[in-house]
Amino acid sequence: MSVRAFLIYLFLAVPALAQGFAGLGTDAEGFAVPQPGSAIIFPRDHGPHPEYRIEWWYLTANLKGADGEDYGVQWTLFRSALAPQEKAGWDSPQLWMGHAAVTSATSHFVAERMSRGGIGQAGVTAEPFAAWIDDWRMASSAAGGVDQISKIDLSASGKEFSYKLKLDAQRPPVLQGQQGYSVKSAEGQASFYYSQPFYAVSGTLSLPGGDVAVEGQAWLDHEWSSQPLAPSQTGWDWFSFHLESGEKLMGFRLRDETGGFTSATWIAPDGTPEPQPPAALAVTPLETETVAGREVPTRWRVELPAKGFRVETRALNPEAWMATQVSYWEGPVRFEGTHAGRGYIEMTGYD
C-alpha cells in the first residue's frame, strides 16, 4: 500500500517537490531504504521509524449500528520526516498528520489534525503500543508481553462527531510481501508493511443525531518507507475487502498514462497471505458521480480470476470526500458477485 505515500507527499513534501521530484524517485537523501531480509520484529516495529521518510498507521472499520444503519470509520496517523532523525523539542524534523472520518449513508464527517514531533502533541510508542495526535488515540489495551495490537482502544473527535471503539483481533498481524518487505515497482521501490485485518469492533459513535452503538470489522495497516512514487503516476484506487466467507483481499491500481499497474494480496481466513502477481487484479469503474466538484467512480467491478473472484461494489455514501488539506475519496462499500462482503475504497488524484 505504498501508494499512500503519494498522498502524504502531496501534503508534506512540497519543499521536496520543489527541489525536484525526479531526484526523489531514485535516492532517499539520507533516509534509510527498506532492504529485503531484515525481519520485522514486534513489538518494536509497532513503533515509529524516524529514519524512514514516511510512515502511517491506517485503520478503517465497517460497522453496523444498533439503529440498523451501516457506518464506516477511518482513523489515520501519518508521519513525515524532513530529516532522518528524531530530536526533542520544536527542532524535531518529524511531522504528524491525523485524519478521522465517520460515514453513514447520508452523512460524511471529517476531521484533520496536525502536529510537530518532539513535544508530545503527537507520536507513537511501541510498548505499550499507543499512537496519538491531540485527543485522538489508538492505544493498546493488551497486557504486557501479549501482541500489542491485538486489543486496541480507538478514539477521535471532530466538530460534529466523535467515536470510541474497542478492537479485538484473534490472529497475529499479517506480514505483507516477503516477510513484511513489500516490493512496489519494477524499479525496486519497496516498503515495510504489515496489516491486521481481523479486528472485531464494538463501541459508540457520537453523531449530531445522538449516540449510536456499533459493531463490525476493522483493518489496520502499518507501513513505512522512504521512496516516493514515479512522477508519471496520477493517482490510485485502493481496495480492502472483508469477505463474508472469512477471506480478506487487499488490492490497488496505480493510474498512469499506460493504463496503470495493479497488485493484490489474498489473505486466507487463518491469516495466511497469498501475494498475487502484478496485473492479476483487474478493476473497472462502472459509474461516476460528481462529488465535491470532481468526477469520481462510485461503482467498481473488481476481478481476481485466480481466486474466482468477481464482484461489483456500491459505495455506502458516494459523498465520502475527505475535504482535508490533501483531499481524496475514502469510504465504506458493500460488494456482491461471486463473493459478498464489505470493505473500504480509497481513491486519489481525481482533482
Next chain:
Amino acid sequence: MMWRSGLAALLSHWRRKPLQLAMLLLGLSLATGLWSAVQAINGEARASYARAAAVLGQDRLASLARADGARFDQQLFVTLRRNGWLVSPVVEGEKRYGEQRVKIIGIDPLTLPPVARQIDVMAAEGGLGAFIAPPGLFFVSAETARRLAGHAAPPLRIVDSLPAGTALTDIGIAQDILGVGPRLSRLLLPPDQLIDRAALSILAPELEVRTPAAESDLSRLTDSFHLNLTAFGFLAFAVGLFIVHAAIGLAFEQRRPVFRTLRALGLPARALTLLLVAELSVFALIAGFAGVVLGYWIASLLLPDVAASLRGLYGAEVPGSLSIRPAVWLAGVAISVAGTFLSAGRGLWQVSRMTLLAPAQPRAWARASERHMRLQAIAGAALLAGALLLAHFGTGLAAGFALLAAMLLGAALLLPLLLSWLIAGGARVSSSALGEWFWADTRQQLPGLSLALMALLLALATNIGVGTMVSSFRLTFVGWLDQRLTSELYVTARTEEEAAALRNWLSPRSDAVLPIWSTEGQIANQQVQIFGILDHATYREKWPLLTADPQVWDFVAQGKALMVNEQLARRLSLRLGADVTLPGGHRLPVAGIFSDYGNPKGQVILGNDTLVRFYPDIGRLRYAVRIDPEKAGKLREDLLTAFGLPAQNVVDQASIKSFSLKIFERTFAVTAALNVLTLAVAGLAILSSLLTLAGMRLPQLAPVWAMGLTRRHLAALELARSVSLAALTLLLAIPAGLGLAWVLLAVINVEAFGWRLPLYVFPADWALLGALSLAAAGAAALLPALRLLNLRPAVLLKVFAHER
C-alpha cells in the same frame, strides 16, 4: 463669446499681478500642504497600527494567557491539545539587533488557525522545512529587512502584511533567539472548538481566556500623539487661510473696475459670479494638487522623526517611508477648495449683489470699524472665559484640546482691540503732529492688517507655548536622568548561569552589584512593569521621588510597601497608603510615587527580596554596577573580555543618557519643524496683507506727501509701522504662549502621558523669537516700502486729480 471675453478680462488681472497670483497659490498650497502632511503621517501610523493589530488575527481571535502576562511551560499547550482544546502556541519577545529592537513572534504553522495565517509558510521558498529547521526564517516587512541588514538574524523573507519591527518565525526558532526555554506567551483559541472537552480550570488553572482586542492598545495609547499632530495641522491650515483670504480680498478689490465694466457691457451678475467661481475652482484645484505633493514631501521629511517618537514613547512601530493614500489626495484637494471658498465667500457675495453704479475706485477694503472690533473682542473674551471654565472643570484629552483652541482663538480675537488700545496709548504720548498722524494712520490700518496679525499671534503663541513645553520637559528630563541613572555600568547576561558567574566576578571588583530584575503583569487591566531594588544608598539618595512616606525605603526593603510611578498613580488614582493588588493576588500599600518620564507603561517597585518571593521564576539577567566612574571604562573592557559579552550587553551611564536624550530630541523634532513652518506661513500672511493695503493706501499717503514729507521718509515710517505692530503682537503673544505652555504641561501631558511637568520660562528664547518675528515683519514690509520709495510723484498727484 461673452463668457470667453469675460474670463479673459478677469484673468488678465493675474497676468499683470503675478506676485499676487503666486501669493494666492502659495498660501493655498502651504495651507493644504501642512494639513495633508499631518494627514499622511497619521494615515501611515494608523495603517501600521492596524497591521500590528491584525498580526496573528489577534483582533479577531481569543487567546489563553496567564493573568500576569508571564510566559508559561509549553507542556500546558500539549496537555490542552491532548484534551481536545484546539489551541495554537505563540511565543513573543523583543530582541535587540545592534540599535534595532525587533519584536519576535514565534508560531507553530501546523496548528495555526487559518484566520491567523498572515504568511504562507508552505508557499515560501524552502517551504515548511526551511521555516522550522534551524536557522529558520524571519518573515518581515521590507522596512524591517532594511533595519536587520548586516545583523546576525535568520534568513529573511519579505512580506507586506506585517508591521515594521516585527519578525514572524517558527516557535522553536523564536524560543532559541529569545532565550526563554520551552515557554510560551499565549495560546490562540479559535472559535471552532470541540463541545465535549475538559474545563480549562482543571487542565490549566493558571491560564485565562482573553477576548480579542477590538481596538489595539497602540491606537489607544498613541491617540493623544495623533490628536496633537492633527491640532497642529489645523492650526497651520488656519494660518494659511489668512494668506488666501488676504490675496483673494485684494484681487476682488482691485478688479472692481473690471467687474463694473463687464457688468456695464451686459454680463449678468450671475454669469460674473459663475466666472469667478470657475476661476477660483481652478486655482483651488491647482493649489490643492501642489499642496498634496508638498504635503507628501513634508511628511516624508518628518516621518522618520515621527516614527522614532512613536517608537520611543509608545513602542509603536511605524515604517519610516510613506505609501501614497488616495484618501489623502482627495481630502487635500477637497480642503483646498473648501478653504478657497471660505476665504472668498464674502467677496463673491458682494460681487453677486454689486450694483452697476458702485464706485469703481478701490476703497480701503476693511474700513475702521470700532463696532466690529468690539464684537470680536467680546467673542474673544467669552472664549477665554470658556477656556477658564474648561481648565477648571474639564477632564480628558478632548477637553484639553478644546481648552487650547478656546484660549488661542480667544486671544486672537481680542488682539485687534488690545492693539488699538496700545496704539491709542502711543498716540497720547506722542507730541508731534507727525507722530499723531503716524499712530492714527496705524490705527486706521489695523482692521486690514488684523487678520494677518492674528495669524502672527497664533504662530508666535504656539511657538512660545510649545517651545516652553519642550524646554521645560528637557530640563526636567535631564535632571531626572541624572537621578534615575546613577550606576556607572548596566550589564545584561545572556543566560542565568552567566548571570551567576557575572555576580561572582563583579562583587570583588566593584562597589556594589545591584540587580535590575523585573517581570510584567496586569494591575486593574493595566499592563505594568514590576521591578525589584536592593536597599542601597544609590537609590536612597537619588531616586526621583515626587511624594513619599518618610520611611519609604525601610518599608520597601522590609516588603511592607511598594512604590509606583506617577503615570500608574494617576491612572489608578493611587495616593500614599492606597493598597495595590499585584498579579498573583499580593497586596501592598503605596509608600512612594516617583517620576518616570518617557515610559508609556505603569511601573511598580518592590524590594528585591519581595519580588523574588512573589515571582520566583523571573529572569535574573540585568545588573547595575556601582564603581568609581574613573574605573568604569576599564571594568567594562575587562568584563567584555572575561565573558565575551556582546558590546551592547555592557552599557555605561553616559551612553544610556545620550541614547535617551537622542530619543527625546527626535520626539520633539516634529513639533519644532511644524512650529517653524507655521511661523513662516504667518510671515507670508503679513507680507500678503501689507501688499494688499499698500495699493489702497495712496489716498491716505498723498496728502501727507503733499504737505512735504519725502517718499523716503514715508517709506521709513511704513517700515517702522509694520515692525512696531509685530512687536506689539509679540508682546501680547507672550502671555498667550505661556498659557498654552501651561495647558500643554499641566493638562495635555497629564492626560496623554500621565506625568505633570514643572513650567520653566526661557526669556532668552522669546528674545530670539522676537528678533525673528520683527525681522520677518520688517522683511514683509520692505517690498511695499520699496515700492513707495520708487513711486512716481505723478501717481501720488493723481489721487487729487481723480474723483474718489
